[in-house]
Amino acid sequence: MIFLDFFISGISLGSIYAIIALGYTMVYGIAKMLNFAHGDVIMIGAYVCFYAVSRYKLDPFIGVALAILVSTLLGIIVERLAYKPLRQAPSLAVLITAIGVSYFLQNTALLLWSSNPKFFPSIIGRGTFEFFGGKLSVSHVTILTIGTCLLIMFILSLFINKTRLGKAMRACSEDKGAAQLMGINVNATISLTFAIGSGLAAIAGALLCSAYQTLMPTTGSLPGIKAFTAAVFGGIGSIPGAFLGGLLLGVIEIFAKAYISSQLSDAVVFAVLIIVLLVKPAGLLGKHTQEKV
Numbered sequence: 685m686i687f688l689d690f691f692i693s694g695i696s697l698g699s700i701y702a703i704i705a706l707g708y709t710m711v712y713g714i715a716k717m718l719n720f721a722h723g724d725v726i727m728i729g730a731y732v733c734f735y736a737v738s739r740y741k742l743d744p745f746i747g748v749a750l751a752i753l754v755s756t757l758l759g760i761i762v763e764r765l766a767y768k769p770l771r772q773a774p775s776l777a778v779l780i781t782a783i784g785v786s787y788f789l790q791n792t793a794l795l796l797w798s799s800n801p802k803f804f805p806s807i808i809g810r811g812t813f814e815f816f817g818g819k820l821s822v823s824h825v826t827i828l829t830i831g832t833c834l835l836i837m838f839i840l841s842l843f844i845n846k847t848r849l850g851k852a853m854r855a856c857s858e859d860k861g862a863a864q865l866m867g868i869n870v871n872a873t874i875s876l877t878f879a880i881g882s883g884l885a886a887i888a889g890a891l892l893c894s895a896y897q898t899l900m901p902t903t904g905s906l907p908g909i910k911a912f913t914a915a916v917f918g919g920i921g922s923i924p925g926a927f928l929g930g931l932l933l934g935v936i937e938i939f940a941k942a943y944i945s946s947q948l949s950d951a952v953v954f955a956v957l958i959i960v961l962l963v964k965p966a967g968l969l970g971k972h973t974q975e976k977v
Contacts, residue, residue: 698934707881723908729886759882919970
């Protein structure tokens with residue numbers, strides 16, 4: 685039962701990584717850029733949810749909805765002000781800008797909310813489900829996290845494959861120039877991608893803080909880096925790859941903490957990533973692309 689308990693904990697943590705990784709992989713798949721400010725959007729969303737629930741005593745799910753709204757608007761604003769002017773700029777300039785936006789959001793949060801950790805109340809309480817005569821306990825937050833991840837993947841897959849906007853996003857991912865010639869508004873499509881990714885970041889932030897009951901301005905930094913690792917692990921640009929990479933990364937991290945060392949768990953995670961990329965440079969579900977020069 686201990687093994688199963690660790691496995692479920694890994695799936696729960698991996699579900700959070702997967703939700704965050706979806707934002708990374710969607711932006712990269714369409715805009716071909718790495719939004720390193722994504723982790724800080726997680727933090728902003730978590731703070732909005734925290735104040736809505738703790739200070740204004742709103743229902744937790746209303747708090748999450750407000751966090752999604754604020755994070756979505758923040759994602760659109762960041763894209764319009766910081767990234768849109770650099771659409772034709774070298775990738776290095778965009779990368780430096782993304783790091784700058786990350787530092788700006790993190791330091792703004794420090795000025796507004798200080799660096800003191802805050803107690804984050806659970807979204808649905810601290811209750812548990814008992815299985816096998818009480819030998820296995822699964823918290824309500826764990827069930828909510830896994831269920832939310834599966835629901836997001838299902839809805840996102842339907843959106844990408846069945847809707848007109850989803851087809852526009854796939855067209856921009858393949859060839860922006862050709863998509864524009866076919867009447868697709870590329871700039872609006874990229875803004876939509878940032879909006880969806882930022883909204884998912886808010887959900888991940890609320891679930892992450894609800895699971896660990898702690899919130900601070902650096903909340904999204906390490907999970908953001910690990911989620912980016914998960915996106916690369918599964919194949920950057922691939923939505924199923926982000927889902928698979930997130931789950932595998934969470935399971936590996938939890939088992940590394942349990943059976944190797946809690947201090948070396950991160951090293952084990954990145955070592956596994958290096959091994960996978962040596963065997964499959966494009967990631968588990970990534971596709972090799974050839975460019976003519």
